[in-house]
Amino acid sequence: MKLSGSAKMLRIHFGEDAKWKDKPLYRAIVEKCRELDIAGATVFRGIEGYGASTLIHRSHLLSFSSDAPIMVSVIDSEGKVEKLIPYLDEMVDQGLIAMSEVEVIKYVHQGGTHVL
């Protein structure tokens, strides 16, 4: 896989509780990215936040239930990212999707053992 020069970064914000077909939405998005051969995706869990619903998202101390804010960051060429957007549109029913310009400085891996 090659990625260089100017690219797009998508950031998708939603709550950890969000589901897609009974699985966590963030996992579903990462799987969809892999399916579409997107260069990479990373999921981050925030500590606190609020969004369109103005409901405070916060991970609850001493409890396993949690609705922390989640941010998925996806980087690839404009064409690839645009292919992903219709799926995201369908999957994310509450949240925010933002796109920005990035310049790829480096995208490398050590070939061999881990390549699937």
Added chain:
Amino acid sequence: MLKAGPAKKVSIYVGEDHQYHGHSLYAAILDFLFYRGISGANVVRGVAGFGADHHMHTMRIERLTENLPMKIEFVESPEKVEELLPKLYEMAGTGMIEIQDTTVVKPSEVSKKRAPQPTTPPLRREGKAKLMRIFIGENDKWNDKPLHRALVESMRANDIAGVTVYQGILGYGANRRIHKEGTLHLSHDRPIMLSVVDNEEKLRAFSPILDAMVQQGLVVLSDVDIIKYTHNYQEEERRKEAQP
């Protein structure tokens, strides 16, 4: 700041358990007053009471959780009260709001000790800069130490303005391998992102070092506007003095 003279005293009565957007209501009201610049407010918890629903709220021992009455009180100028009232009305929900005319005889003063002192002008930069994001794995090593730590140390040594390390919970990258947290957080192969901000020349100058350190991963650059980058030198001096 509140001055001596006629003013309004506002009391808002709510229940301790009342919620406002997933947050305790009295705390939300107090926050609202705080960030809207009210000179002072108090929350008082009642030991017993009842309201419009004629349900007796008490602090009886056999019931540990009880929706005790809470009273939020503040004194402000009539104009300020007028300005805040619509939002308070919305927030209070089923609770009651009462306003009394009052007279401020002596306004409270900011204690001398905590009054803001003139500080030496802090380092401040504004304008265009670059944000560099480095995506690596938690397991990545550099000279036997975690790569993300090595990168931070190396940036500090190279006078890069600032860096923050974020830990992801799930992800994959160039090698198609899924990085995720294991059960009970025992496995440590989570995705790591470092976000670095400085001007373009500094980041370009750091590139060769970065190149040598990052064996696998993704590095991207984007434009950012610096809104604020300050540092309180006085605070640092004080901290240094406190250290033996």
